[in-house]
Amino acid sequence: MKSDSHLTSDSAIEAHGLGKRFGIRWVLRGVTLTVPKGEAVALLGPNGSGKSTVLRILGTLLRPNAGSATINANDVVRDAATVRSHVGYLAHTPGLYDDLTAKENLEFAADMLGLPLSSVDEILDRVGLTGISATRVRGFSAGMQRRLAIARLIMRRPRVLLLDEPYSNLDEEGVELMNTVIREVVSSGGAALLALHELAPARNILDRTVTLLDGRVPSSEIEEALPENPVLSPI
Amino acid sequence: MAWQHDWRRVRAIARKDLTTELRAKAGFNGVASLAVTILILLGLALGPDAAALRNAAVGAVWLATLFSGVLAFNRSFQVELESGALEPLLLYPGARWTIFAGKLIANFAFVSLMVAIVTVAGIVLFGIAVPARWPSLIAVIALGVIGLVVLGTFYASMASRSRAREVLLPLLLFPMLVPVLLAATTASKALLGADIMHEAGPWIRLLIGFDIVFLIATFIAFEHVIEA
Numbered sequence: 001m002k003s004d005s006h007l008t009s010d011s012a013i014e015a016h017g018l019g020k021r022f023g024i025r026w027v028l029r030g031v032t033l034t035v036p037k038g039e040a041v042a043l044l045g046p047n048g049s050g051k052s053t054v055l056r057i058l059g060t061l062l063r064p065n066a067g068s069a070t071i072n073a074n075d076v077v078r079d080a081a082t083v084r085s086h087v088g089y090l091a092h093t094p095g096l097y098d099d100l101t102a103k104e105n106l107e108f109a110a111d112m113l114g115l116p117l118s119s120v121d122e123i124l125d126r127v128g129l130t131g132i133s134a135t136r137v138r139g140f141s142a143g144m145q146r147r148l149a150i151a152r153l154i155m156r157r158p159r160v161l162l163l164d165e166p167y168s169n170l171d172e173e174g175v176e177l178m179n180t181v182i183r184e185v186v187s188s189g190g191a192a193l194l195a196l197h198e199l200a201p202a203r204n205i206l207d208r209t210v211t212l213l214d215g216r217v218p219s220s221e222i223e224e225a226l227p228e229n230p231v232l233s234p235i
Numbered sequence: 236m237a238w239q240h241d242w243r244r245v246r247a248i249a250r251k252d253l254t255t256e257l258r259a260k261a262g263f264n265g266v267a268s269l270a271v272t273i274l275i276l277l278g279l280a281l282g283p284d285a286a287a288l289r290n291a292a293v294g295a296v297w298l299a300t301l302f303s304g305v306l307a308f309n310r311s312f313q314v315e316l317e318s319g320a321l322e323p324l325l326l327y328p329g330a331r332w333t334i335f336a337g338k339l340i341a342n343f344a345f346v347s348l349m350v351a352i353v354t355v356a357g358i359v360l361f362g363i364a365v366p367a368r369w370p371s372l373i374a375v376i377a378l379g380v381i382g383l384v385v386l387g388t389f390y391a392s393m394a395s396r397s398r399a400r401e402v403l404l405p406l407l408l409f410p411m412l413v414p415v416l417l418a419a420t421t422a423s424k425a426l427l428g429a430d431i432m433h434e435a436g437p438w439i440r441l442l443i444g445f446d447i448v449f450l451i452a453t454f455i456a457f458e459h460v461i462e463a
Contacts, residue, residue, distance in 0.1 A: 059326060060326070061322055061325065061326070063462070081328065081329075084326055084327070084328045085328035087326070089322075089323075089326055091319060091322055091323075092319070093318060093319030094318065094319070095318060095319040095320045095321075095322055095323040095324075096318055096320065097251060097255055097314070097318065097320055098317065098318055099254070099255040099258040099259050100251065100254065100255065104251075104254070108247055108251050109327075111243050111244060111246070111247030112244055112247055112248075112324075112327040112329070113327060113328070114240045114243065114329075136258075152323070
């Protein structure tokens with residue numbers, strides 16, 4: 001482990017030389033990045049570049065084989081339990097229970113988080129699922145499932161958002177909902193790291209982009225401020 | 236209070252698992268049907284000799300429970316894996332032993348119900364007379380089910396990370412369950428009067444010891460096996 005001397009209180013997310021190996025294949029080869037508090041940063045890169053793996057390590061779902069990472073100065077390996085209480089992670093898949101209703105899914109989340117069940121109706125209303133709260137998730141469209149996953153994310157009141165393709169399957173209203181959630185977290189001194197294929201839906205909320213290629217950030221120059229009207233080369 | 240929060244998590248997981256099993260009826264119906272089918276097949280294999288059937292009845296009931304129990308344990312983590320729900324579950328802040336405890340309670344309820352069906356089917360199919368000491372028999376069955384469920388849930392959590400979990404679980408579980416199977420079968424036979432060579436007492440004590448040791452060990456180890 002590296003020493004924590006590099007830590008600054010202004011950094012919400014710090015990763016230094018992160019390496020991850022699956023079998024004999026290194027998926028991450030020394031990723032270093034910093035997301036200060038109050039910033040939303042996009043992690044860009046082609047399929048297989050390691051974006052999801054970075055998020056999963058930061059979210060304590062995977063242990064790195066090399067390097068270190070911190071969330072609000074808590075090491076993601078040593079202080080994993082604390083990190084989990086800071087982080088809101090949204091994965092590719094919604095991670096919902098198909099045979100439970102929307103409301104039951106959120107009530108389960110409330111139980112796991114130690115929150116009052118009375119908060120569930122309010123959050124369902126916020127994500128626009130009140131009318132179908134008693135419907136089993138199995139019958140939901142992908143977009144509705146995504147909204148429910150966002151509702152669960154809101155319940156956690158996260159200080160750091162780790163979002164893996166957060167806009168997938170969302171309609172325009174859903175995209176706005178997602179962006180509102182990100183804005184709220186960032187403006188309250190939190191931070192967000194978004195793994196994206198397409199930059200357009202997040203254009204208005206991002207501060208910077210970081211590009212990941214073949215498991216590493218090629219050079220510090222690639223970490224750049226977002227232009228007013230970003231033009232992206234095809235991924 | 237931390238313990239109240241932990242207990243709420245345990246109840247939430249147990250309730251969620253039982254609700255999803257109840258609604259996905261194919262799960263329990265399939266497992267219970269398999270258990271009864273195994274009993275019938277064993278009965279057919281043993282032939283029409285009534286004495287031989289009665290002698291083999293206890294072993295047949297426990298084997299049917301064991302084989303169909305493996306399906307139940309695999310299902311308890313399959314529910315989490317189907318929609319990628321395991322990761323959100325692991326990301327909730329709080330003690331992870333509560334996940335194991337919740338699943339243990341749900342699996343105990345599930346397997347107990349299955350054992351009740353298998354036992355009734357065994358009594359009917361193998362012509363067993365209900366013994367006078369039936370409360371002791373129920374206690375032996377409960378101790379056996381605890382041992383089965385504790386190890387089954389633990390190894391299912393371990394195998395859930397593997398693509399070959401359906402194969403891996405019985406390979407890991409069956410050798411470890413030999414003491415439970417032996418003790419439960421022998422104690423049950425003694426209580427039914429089918430085995431005059433053995434007393435139930437020492438085997439019941441073995442079951443209690445096994446259950447206590449593995450309850451403690453699995454609760455300690457769960458945090459590590461569920462880590463990626």
